[in-house]
Amino acid sequence: MNSDKHKFLTVSAAFFLSMISLIAAFDSLDPNGKIEIKWDVMYWTADGYVATVTITNSQTYRHITSPGWTLGWVWAKREVIWSMQGAEATDQGDCSTFPETIPHSCKRDPSVVDLLPGAPYNKQVAMCCKGGVLTSWGQDPSSAVSAFQLTVGRSGSSNKTVRLPKNFTLYGPGLGYTCGQAKIAPSSAFYSSDGRRKTNALMTWNVMCSYSQFLASETPTCCLSMSSFYNSKITPCKACACGCQDRATCILSESDHQSVTALNAPTNDSAPLLQCTIHNCPIQVHWHVKENYKGYWRVKITISNLNYRFNYSQWTLVVEHPNFNNTVEVYSFVHKPLTPFISKNDTALFHGLKSFNDVLLQAGPNGNVYSEMIFQKDSTFTLEQGWAFPRKVYFDGDECVMPFPDSYPFLPNLANANPILLSTLACILLPIFLTLLS
Ligand SMILES: *[C@@H]1O[C@H](CO)[C@@H](O)[C@H](O)[C@H]1NC(C)=O
Ligand SMILES: *[C@@H]1O[C@H](CO)[C@@H](O)[C@H](O)[C@H]1NC(C)=O
Ligand SMILES: *[C@@H]1O[C@H](CO)[C@@H](O)[C@H](O)[C@H]1NC(C)=O
Ligand SMILES: *[C@@H]1O[C@H](CO)[C@@H](O)[C@H](O)[C@H]1NC(C)=O
Ligand SMILES: *[C@@H]1O[C@H](CO)[C@@H](O)[C@H](O)[C@H]1NC(C)=O
Ligand SMILES: *[C@@H]1O[C@H](CO)[C@@H](O)[C@H](O)[C@H]1NC(C)=O
Numbered sequence: 054m055n056s057d058k059h060k061f062l063t064v065s066a067a068f069f070l071s072m073i074s075l076i077a078a079f080d081s082l083d084p085n086g087k088i089e090i091k092w093d094v095m096y097w098t099a100d101g102y103v104a105t106v107t108i109t110n111s112q113t114y115r116h117i118t119s120p121g122w123t124l125g126w127v128w129a130k131r132e133v134i135w136s137m138q139g140a141e142a143t144d145q146g147d148c149s150t151f152p153e154t155i156p157h158s159c160k161r162d163p164s165v166v167d168l169l170p171g172a173p174y175n176k177q178v179a180m181c182c183k184g185g186v187l188t189s190w191g192q193d194p195s196s197a198v199s200a201f202q203l204t205v206g207r208s209g210s211s212n213k214t215v216r217l218p219k220n221f222t223l224y225g226p227g228l229g230y231t232c233g234q235a236k237i238a239p240s241s242a243f244y245s246s247d248g249r250r251k252t253n254a255l256m257t258w259n260v261m262c263s264y265s266q267f268l269a270s271e272t273p274t275c276c277l278s279m280s281s282f283y284n285s286k287i288t289p290c291k292a293c294a295c296g297c298q299d300r301a302t303c304i305l306s307e308s309d310h311q312s313v314t315a316l317n318a319p320t321n322d323s324a325p326l327l328q329c330t331i332h333n334c335p336i337q338v339h340w341h342v343k344e345n346y347k348g349y350w351r352v353k354i355t356i357s358n359l360n361y362r363f364n365y366s367q368w369t370l371v372v373e374h375p376n377f378n379n380t381v382e383v384y385s386f387v388h389k390p391l392t393p394f395i396s397k398n399d400t401a402l403f404h405g406l407k408s409f410n411d412v413l414l415q416a417g418p419n420g421n422v423y424s425e426m427i428f429q430k431d432s433t434f435t436l437e438q439g440w441a442f443p444r445k446v447y448f449d450g451d452e453c454v455m456p457f458p459d460s461y462p463f464l465p466n467l468a469n470a471n472p473i474l475l476s477t478l479a480c481i482l483l484p485i486f487l488t489l490l491s
Pocket of ligand 3: 324
């Protein structure tokens with residue numbers, strides 16, 4: 054009774070703590086991760102300016118996946134966009150008051166998307182045209198930046214008349230980002246390709262956008278399951294970890310999937326179509342403690358995609374475990390230590406190998422990627438108390454729901470050893486007892 058109550062309290066406390074960490078935008082493993090949007094006014098025109106807008110993803114392990122970012126804002130006055138290079142406004146709006154040259158967009162609150170790869174050369178600018186996909190900074194800084202150029206009219210052409218746009222929004226691609234106000238910043242400097250000439254933007258402002266998992270999705274999107282060589286029991290993901298399943302809309306088996314997709318061919322692509330599971334998560338990460346050698350131990354990590362409607366390209370996995378300071382070998386994944394705190398080196402970033410397993414394919418026979426890794430043991434190594442299992446796991450920057458601590462695979466303990474111990478004792482003690490009696 055008492056222990057049940059205790060368990061309940063521990064569980065509710067854990068739940069509360071996880072809710073708090075979800076609500077707060079602050080990410081302790083990536084405290085400075087943000088997306089910065091920088092506007093550099095390159096030159097003035099008769100009625101406005103030409104600006105280069107740069108979007109930089111400095112988040113260590115959260116990327117912007119296909120179908121890419123959408124950037125929006127509200128003009129402070131009655132500005133229009135005459136033209137755009139490297140991106141486009143999704144809606145032209147009402148340009149009927151312009152009889153001759155028609156602007157690219159007359160909307161007060163334009164939404165801009167990146168051009169697709171292979172856009173015509175005369176529409177490109179440097180760092181554009183990636184379909185809005187940005188890798189995380191930790192994965193590949195050279196692909197974590199996107200840029201476009203726009204010609205703005207009716208803004209006035211001096212730094213006294215220009216008003217900064219307001220209410221920036223960033224979809225990446227869904228909800229999740231909140232952007233602050235645009236702020237005047239020191240003018241950016243640009244260098245010619247030979248590095249011999251430096252120029253400055255005429256005016257620069259920037260906007261910072263930060264991510265909150267709670268805003269992105271009401272329910273978590275990933276869960277962790279576990280197993281070990283020393284216990285045949287598999288610890289499944291927590292039931293309803295990502296919400297409870299609607300049996301009518303999930304897929305029971307591969308043959309079921311084929312008939313369903315054939316039946317309702319024109320489906321709503323943005324809604325997930327999940328395999329039926331107790332946890333209802335689109336992503337399941339499985340940690341298997343595979344072997345225990347003398348000085349080393351081995352783990353296998355498998356990531357499974359349970360959504361039939363989504364391929365995760367350029368996926369990332371972040372895992373916190375105290376033995377990551379002593380990683381000997383990681384197979385099949387790219388591995389980088391993350392050191393958010395200099396004093397601790399217990400977190401690692403993993404991603405796929407280019408054109409081998411950097412895309413986690415939709416649910417089905419190929420819908421998983423896996424890796425094995427070997428750690429060197431140090432004095433802290435133990436198979437007890439769930440030490441061999443990770444402390445935290447993030448997939449694509451979203452935290453995975455862990456199983457309840459009391460459901461972790463346990464070492465066969467004394468309760469199991471007792472019968473042997475007792476019979477051994479009996480074998481030793483019985484003859485003594487009998488001799489004493491005689
Ligand atoms: C505007 O330009 C003038 C002259 O170049 C400069 O002195 C001033 O600091 C600028 N103001 C802003 C807000 O950038
Ligand atoms: C801009 O955002 C502010 C604060 O969120 C809001 O009050 C205002 O209505 C928004 N303006 C427009 C034009 O959307
Ligand atoms: C598709 O699904 C999304 C999200 O589930 C929903 O907002 C949208 O209205 C749906 N569209 C159609 C055409 O059913
Ligand atoms: C995922 O990728 C595979 C292989 O490139 C493709 O056949 C499939 O249609 C894609 N699925 C989705 C939902 O985009
Ligand atoms: C962290 O651990 C990794 C893996 O053992 C090692 O390669 C790296 O140098 C360590 N970094 C620091 C800052 O200690
Ligand atoms: C790894 O960290 C543990 C403490 O968490 C420490 O005892 C051990 O010496 C460290 N190993 C290395 C190789 O830094």
